[in-house]
Amino acid sequence: MPTVIKLGVPHPAAPQPNVDPVLSLGVPHPAAAPTQRHPVLSLGSPTLQRPNPTTVRSYHNTVLEESAVSLCGIQPGDPVLELGHGPGLGLEAAATLLTEPTGRLIGVDYSQYMHQMAGDRLKELVSSGKVSLYQCDVAAMPLAESMVDKVFHCNCYYYWPDLRKGAAEIHRVMKPGGVMGTTLRLSSVASFASRSEFPAENWQPKAYMEALRASGFNQVTMEDQQHKHITYQAIYDTAEK
Template identity: 70%
Template structure:
């Protein structure tokens, strides 16, 4: 029972003691993965960039610093209202200025136009999607031809959580997500080991083919 509750909070934190603890965990454990996902995207100053499952907004902060041209835009989506509100507070100045837009929504149903996004990144996110194919198809829809998607994870930690049944099913497996990306029209889908100081993590890359 407790593993199911933990899994639900990891996937969709609520405004509660458990949700608060998860937000602190995201802040401490995800920062390196978030920052590296941003760097691996190769964001250009005038890009339109999308973060999926933005959590408390650490990745949004990193990406926003790179969008230095007036045309640069940053979009975030998260289906946890608690995380949405936390990110709104963190990014409030850029939200007022129109540089950043945040949506409280499901990745599989984003209120974005097709072929509008240059780069997409996310961190510790896809394993909580109920339907990987729907999520991947929606990401492909909003991306411009040739756009790059990057996600980062620590596979050893994810596998440990899955073994404890914190994450139900098999969606956590990188090969399941990579298959969904390929089926949805992405090309050059691959996973690479990366190193940040003493930390080893994995990055999945995919290019939108249209």
């Protein structure tokens, strides 16, 4: 069985890893134990509680997903692709922008568990044909060449076994001049990498950006972004054909 490449909730059969919660897509595994809250005393105010880690990571990942969607500049009639869609947060945000009949949304994820979660979350849009979901490897997508205008993903690329193959396949399905955007919190990714959670040095933005350039993308840039108190990184690129 190949390694699941989607960051987030593991397959139900997988053991629960002891990892930094920030990178999860905000949905706890069904078998996960409830988080114990601890009171914090505050002078002159009622007893407060520390934020629930599940709530915090859900908020962080909602910010990352919505930011990845906005990076692409999605237009109402665009065909759009999300890589590693997880439970469907980004798909849900993108679907609200596709108001014209030609606007179509495609999601791919290697995890059967995530594929099912997103299908349940977006069942009405899937039934209507507005959204199509595929359980597959990003390096072998069942999509036609030059099919999509916009691509987005977050918490994803550092789990691809081969960055070059993944980037080449994404380039294949994008239209000339198509735009791709991704978001990540580099500090959290580096923490995961220190525990050897990723294949080789794939987690390094430099490795990902070099793979994009080698596959035909240009204008590949990374910038720091800020949303309230959350600092994250955004990588932009354009498919040249």
